[in-house]
Each structure stands twice: as C-alpha cells, then as structure tokens.
Amino acid sequence: MNDPVNDDSMSDLAQHDVPANVSADLFWTATRYVLDELTPAERAEFEERLASDEAACLAVANAVQLTVGVQAASERPVTIRPVEDSRPRRAAVWPAWLAGAALLAAGIAVFTPWPSPTLAPVDLASAELLDRWTQTKLLSDADGLDDFDPEADVLDETLAAPQWMVQAVRITTNSKPLTP
Amino acid sequence: MTQSPRFSPLPLESAADSGIEGRLSPEEVSRAYELYGQDLHAFLIGVLRNSDLAQDALQQTFQKLTTAGSQAKPESLRGWLFQVAYREALQLRRREHREQKHQRQWWIGEPVSGGESHPADRLATQELIERLRAAIQELPAEQRQVLERRIHGDETFAEIARSMSAPLGTILTRMRLAMERLRKRLHHE
Numbered sequence: 001m002n003d004p005v006n007d008d009s010m011s012d013l014a015q016h017d018v019p020a021n022v023s024a025d026l027f028w029t030a031t032r033y034v035l036d037e038l039t040p041a042e043r044a045e046f047e048e049r050l051a052s053d054e055a056a057c058l059a060v061a062n063a064v065q066l067t068v069g070v071q072a073a074s075e076r077p078v079t080i081r082p083v084e085d086s087r088p089r090r091a092a093v094w095p096a097w098l099a100g101a102a103l104l105a106a107g108i109a110v111f112t113p114w115p116s117p118t119l120a121p122v123d124l125a126s127a128e129l130l131d132r133w134t135q136t137k138l139l140s141d142a143d144g145l146d147d148f149d150p151e152a153d154v155l156d157e158t159l160a161a162p163q164w165m166v167q168a169v170r171i172t173t174n175s176k177p178l179t180p
Numbered sequence: 181m182t183q184s185p186r187f188s189p190l191p192l193e194s195a196a197d198s199g200i201e202g203r204l205s206p207e208e209v210s211r212a213y214e215l216y217g218q219d220l221h222a223f224l225i226g227v228l229r230n231s232d233l234a235q236d237a238l239q240q241t242f243q244k245l246t247t248a249g250s251q252a253k254p255e256s257l258r259g260w261l262f263q264v265a266y267r268e269a270l271q272l273r274r275r276e277h278r279e280q281k282h283q284r285q286w287w288i289g290e291p292v293s294g295g296e297s298h299p300a301d302r303l304a305t306q307e308l309i310e311r312l313r314a315a316i317q318e319l320p321a322e323q324r325q326v327l328e329r330r331i332h333g334d335e336t337f338a339e340i341a342r343s344m345s346a347p348l349g350t351i352l353t354r355m356r357l358a359m360e361r362l363r364k365r366l367h368h369e
Binding site: 024027028030031033034035036037047050051052054057058060061062063064065066067068069070071072073074 | 218219220222223225226227229258259262263265266267308309310312313316327328330331332336337355356359360362363366
C-alpha cells in the first residue's frame with residue numbers, strides 16, 4: 001500500500017505545506033480571541049472557523065506567541081508596590097507620600113539630565129530600595145507607631161530617612177519647572 | 181536528537197517493521213513535532229487558556245499522528261494536525277467544564293521538569309523576547325501604552341478606554357496597529 005507519509009522525507013514537509021495566509025484582519029481577530037475580547041457571538045463564529053481553517057489556527061498560534069513574547073519583553077526589573085494602608089493613618093501618611101515623591105524624583109532624575117552636582121540620579125533600583133525600606137521600617141518599628149508625633153519638627157532617628165531619600169524629596173519641593 | 185521531557189513518542193516499531201498500516205515511526209513523529217510542535221502548542225494555549233490542558237491536548241494530538249498519521253497528505257500535514265489538535269482541545273474543554281475547573285496560566289517557556297527542554301516547547305525564546313523588546317520601544321507612545329496595559333497590565337480594552345478617557349475604537353485601533361507593527365517587524369527580520 002502506498003503510504004503517502006512514509007514515502008516522502010519528513011524534512012520536505014515544510015516545503016510541501018501550503019502556506020497559510022494570515023491576513024491582518026484575521027490576525028487581529030485571533031488576537032482579540034486570545035485576549036478574550038470577542039463577543040460571545042464572535043467567539044462562536046471564530047471557533048467554528050478554527051475547525052477547518054488552517055490560517056485561522058495559525059493566526060491564533062501567532063497571536064499567542066506574540067502576546068506571550070510581549071508580556072515577557074515588558075517585564076520590568078523593578079515593580080513599585082503601593083504601601084499597604086493597614087497601619088494607623090498618621091503613621092502611614094508620610095512614608096507613602098515619601099515613597100511616591102522619591103519615585104517621582106527617581107523617574108525625573110533618570111529621564112531629565114539635571115546638572116546638579118549635589119545629587120546623583122536616583123534610579124529605579126533605588127526607588128525599589130526605598131519601597132522596601134519603607135515597608136521594612138514600618139513593619140519592624142510597629143511598636144513605635146503609637147509614639148509617633150506628627151507635630152515633631154525633627155523626626156526620630158529610628159524613622160529618619162536616608163540622606164539620598166531626603167535629597168530626592170527636596171527635588172519635588174523645588175520650584176524649578178520640570179520638563180520630561 | 182534531543183527528546184522533549186514534555187512529549188515522547190510512543191515506543192512503537194516503525195510501520196514497516198510492525199506491518200501495522202497507518203502508523204508512523206517515532207522518528208517521523210518527532211520530526212513533525214520539531215516542525216509543528218511550537219505552533220500547535222501556542223494554538224492550543226490560545227484555545228484552552230491553560231498550559232496543562234494544552235500540553236495534554238498536544239500529547240494526544242501527536243499520539244493520533246502516531247497511530248493515524250498516514251491518513252494525512254504530506255502537503256497538508258500541518259492543517260491535519262491543527263484539526264486534530266482542535267478536536268482534542270474541544271474534548272478537553274468540555275470535560276473541564278463538566279469538572280468545573282477554571283484556571284488561567286500562561287506559560288512562557290519555562291521547562292516543567294528538569295533536563296533539557298525541546299526547542300519546540302518554547303513559546304517565547306530569549307531571542308524573540310529581545311527582538312520584541314526593541315520593537316516595542318520603537319512603537320509610538322500611545323500604541324505602546326495600550327499594548328503594555330492590555331497585555332502586561334491585563335486591563336480590558338474597555339477599562340483602558342475609560343481610564344484614558346478615550347473612545348473604545350481609538351484604543352482598539354492603537355492596539356491593532358501595535359500588534360501588526362510587531363508582527364511585521366518580526367517577520368521581516
């Protein structure tokens with residue numbers, strides 16, 4: 001019996017395959033399908049097409065590969081997490097504000113080359129360190145929160161921010177116009 | 181040839197040796213896996229939205245190829261595999277619905293078991309990721325923003341439109357243009 005598969009070299013299959021034309025419209029529909037952005041009717045119609053349309057199947061495969069690739073390519077080395085607001089409000093206000101200000105300053109310092117000899121640009125890694133410091137300090141100093149005096153002019157040494165953090169805060173209070 | 185820890189052909193004798201009609205040799209099945217496994221795997225993930233189920237469906241698809249692959253014409257083997265894969269996916273999905281399991285997992289190429297992973301296993305190779313990273317940076321800012329928010333941030337298009345105070349159609353257009361530019365950029369390199 002003539003075996004059409006065994007008679008041909010498998011290495012020639014890729015050449016023998018009829019290329020499936022994935023049009024821009026088809027690829028877009030497949031992308032929306034993969035992202036679950038089709039209406040139920042559109043989804044049903046597209047899945048019916050998948051049963052017999054090789055191009056549609058290939059479009060789905062391409063959409064998944066591209067989507068996964070974009071997700072991986074967009075992975076940022078640092079993620080800034082908001083400070084959990086589970087502590088007494090008065091104690092949580094300034095660390096969160098400080099963290100936000102430092103993040104803002106970090107972003108500005110990275111993308112706006114200020115000729116400031118007194119301040120080194122704060123990178124995103126430092127912003128993450130700030131975030132971690134903030135959370136670590138608040139968690140480790142939980143016993144001291146009841147003693148926190150928001151009216152105090154000078155912060156207690158145990159809660160004093162590192163020098164680079166203080167400098168970052170000063171940037172945001174500077175009236176110098178900021179341009180991205 | 182490196183065997184994938186995720187998929188191994190059934191230890192069958194070749195069709196010629198066994199005299200069993202319709203069977204392919206393990207070498208032929210493995211070769212087909214090398215050629216089409218990656219696309220099939222990606223396709224199954226797109227349909228099933230679950231990497232474990234996709235792997236099951238992929239395994240069953242190639243088992244079908246082993247037992248009935250001679251039914252497929254060489255020039256249409258990929259289409260045949262897609263059809264089989266899709267039927268397997270639907271069966272698994274119906275079974276999952278009956279068992280009321282809901283999971284969402286995206287697998288980006290990390291091998292599950294130890295040892296060498298087969299190239300066809302990887303949905304997104306490091307090379308692809310690096311090329312995409314560069315291509316994404318070249319997108320217009322508004323397209324990049326929508327792309328990253330939809331895929332990385334996992335907001336829906338409607339949510340993005342609301343938060344950006346932009347028409348939904350505008351958001352969809354930006355996403356579509358972004359994806360098309362990335363796709364063309366990758367295919368032309």
